[in-house]
Amino acid sequence: MAETKPGSKKKWLYRAMLILNFVFVAALLISYLAPFTHPKITTLPAMLALVFPILWLANALFAIFWMLRLRYYFLFSLLSLIIGLNIFMRMVSISAPATREETVSDFKIISYNVRLFDQYKWRSDQDYFTRDAVFGFTHSQHPDIVCFQEFFHGNNTYFPTIGPFVAASEAKNYHVGYVKTVGDKKHYGLATFTRFPIVNRAEIQFEDAVSNSGIFTDVVVKTDTIRIFNFHLESVRFSQADYKFVSEVIDPAVSGHSSSSRIIFYKLHKAFLRRARQAAVVRQYISQSPYPVIVCGDFNDTPASFVYRTISKNLGDAFLEAGTGLGTTYAGGLPFLRIDYILHSPQLKALHYQKHFVDYSDHYPISCSFSLELEESSVGRKKVSNPQ
Numbered sequence: 001m002a003e004t005k006p007g008s009k010k011k012w013l014y015r016a017m018l019i020l021n022f023v024f025v026a027a028l029l030i031s032y033l034a035p036f037t038h039p040k041i042t043t044l045p046a047m048l049a050l051v052f053p054i055l056w057l058a059n060a061l062f063a064i065f066w067m068l069r070l071r072y073y074f075l076f077s078l079l080s081l082i083i084g085l086n087i088f089m090r091m092v093s094i095s096a097p098a099t100r101e102e103t104v105s106d107f108k109i110i111s112y113n114v115r116l117f118d119q120y121k122w123r124s125d126q127d128y129f130t131r132d133a134v135f136g137f138t139h140s141q142h143p144d145i146v147c148f149q150e151f152f153h154g155n156n157t158y159f160p161t162i163g164p165f166v167a168a169s170e171a172k173n174y175h176v177g178y179v180k181t182v183g184d185k186k187h188y189g190l191a192t193f194t195r196f197p198i199v200n201r202a203e204i205q206f207e208d209a210v211s212n213s214g215i216f217t218d219v220v221v222k223t224d225t226i227r228i229f230n231f232h233l234e235s236v237r238f239s240q241a242d243y244k245f246v247s248e249v250i251d252p253a254v255s256g257h258s259s260s261s262r263i264i265f266y267k268l269h270k271a272f273l274r275r276a277r278q279a280a281v282v283r284q285y286i287s288q289s290p291y292p293v294i295v296c297g298d299f300n301d302t303p304a305s306f307v308y309r310t311i312s313k314n315l316g317d318a319f320l321e322a323g324t325g326l327g328t329t330y331a332g333g334l335p336f337l338r339i340d341y342i343l344h345s346p347q348l349k350a351l352h353y354q355k356h357f358v359d360y361s362d363h364y365p366i367s368c369s370f371s372l373e374l375e376e377s378s379v380g381r382k383k384v385s386n387p388q
Contacts, residue, residue: 018073021062025080028055032084035309039272046272047265049304053336056081056088090303091338093323093353105351105369107144107196107221111296111342112365113232116152116188117161128159133360135165141356141367144195145219146171147296149232150361151191153178158185170195177203177215190230192217199225204285206278209234214282218291224372226348227289231282231297233307234274236267275301279310286311292345294370298363300339303327311343316350318342318368323353332362342368349373 027048034049048055059077066074081088118130138146146169153161153176166172171193178189188211196219204214214231279299286293295315301307303317319327319342327338340363344350353368 014071017062017065021059021066021073021076024055024058024062025076028052028059028080028084031055031304032087034304035087035306038306039269039276043269043272046301046305047268049302050268050334050337052087052302052304053091056084087304090308090317090320090327091336092326093320095320095322095324095353104371106372108142108367108369109145109147109228109294109296109342110138110141110143110365110367111147111149111230111340112138113149113298113340113361113363114152115150115361115363117159118360119152119159130360131159131161131164133358135168137356137358137360137365138165139169143171143367145228145294146191146193147228147230148191148193149230149298149363151176151189153187153191155185162191165193169193173198173219175201175215175217177213179205179209179211179213189213190215190232192228192230194219194228196221204231204281206234206274206281208274209278211235212274212278214285214297216285216289221372225291227291227293229282229286229293229295229297231278231295231299233278233282233297233299233301234271235300236271271300272306275299275307276310279307282311283313286315292347293343294345294348295341295343298340303338308341312341314346315343316346316348318344318350318353319355319366321353322350322368323355325355327355329355329364329366330362331359331364340364340366342366344370347373 030045031048031052032045034045037045039046059080063074063077063081066072066077112134114134117134151161152159156163162174162176166174172195174191174193175198176189176191178187180188182188190213192215194217198217198219200218202216204216206212206214212232212234214229217228217230218225219228282295286295293315295311299307299311319338326336328336329340330337342353349371351369351371354366356365356367358365
């Protein structure tokens with residue numbers, strides 16, 4: 001039996017590497033179409049955009065691999081990285097620090113998906129621990145506005161949250177919108193707390209949504225009115241088994257995947273379609289606002305998505321303008337995801353954005369300080385004559 005020559009083995013290895021390289025290049029290029037492709041046409045770009053950071057890293061490694069071996073194949077991955085550089089730059093921020101003149105802010109806002117204060121006991125130590133820890137963290141930041149997603153409130157005898165938060169906070173005014181109520185003591189939804197006067201409020205319902213909704217709250221800062229949107233868009237609703245499967249797919253060292261991939265893809269497909277419809281509703285409300293807006297919330301989608309592109313149109317992204325580093329906000333089973341946002345009208349200037357590494361939820365809270373620059377525009381200069 002003839003022995004395989006070492007050179008032949010190396011040749012076949014390079015061929016296999018090149019084929020795999022082409023697969024990752026194609027996947028990355030397809031993911032670039034996600035912001036421009038409505039999910040009703042196809043959800044493939046959106047699904048690939050979820051793992052965009054992994055595709056980006058894989059192509060960067062392929063480019064380095066071929067460069068070290070002096071092969072021109074590195075150009076395939078390098079060009080694919082360059083084409084999507086603007087999308088990559090939505091995942092990280094290298095903003096310049098605020099100048100001395102910019103350090104005085106007019107207000108600070110926090111957005112935080114609190115995962116129902118652990119009502120379903122994802123943490124073994126839950127017994128008011130998570131609620132009190134979330135409140136303690138929030139108060140320590142001295143915010144002027146707080147937007148909670150996946151908010152939970154019981155009555156005075158069963159896990160109260162509104163009263164305890166207000167009692168220990170400077171944010172005495174609040175707007176709570178419930179998307180679901182079970183019995184007379186379990187309320188699920190969104191909440192916005194603020195120390196500023198509230199002059200108007202409304203709830204935003206999404207068609208076919210089970211536990212997702214939005215609210216907006218008009219507050220008076222100095223003599224100007226700002227509309228605060230607080231949204232929670234459609235979740236994928238992965239079970240623990242789903243997360244385990246996804247983590248195994250991501251980890252190449254794990255083998256023996258089950259056939260649950262069909263369930264995963266079905267849930268993703270359904271969520272992408274619903275979020276696209278919800279994003280259109282959000283965009284309409286933002287466009288109709290007579291005041292400058294701040295949009296807070298858990299979009300459940302990445303900056304490389306159709307949802308982000310739809311909602312963020314004509315708005316600034318506080319993380320990109322005033323943050324630093326990797327923008328990951330999801331602390332759950334999927335890595336590298338930035339799905340929580342603070343967006344704003346151009347009449348507001350983002351000064352200091354921060355992601356806070358606390359583990360009371362499967363999301364990290366995010367905050368940003370803003371200064372008012374409304375004197376440059378007549379938009380939002382409406383005075384309030386009859387506060388409610």
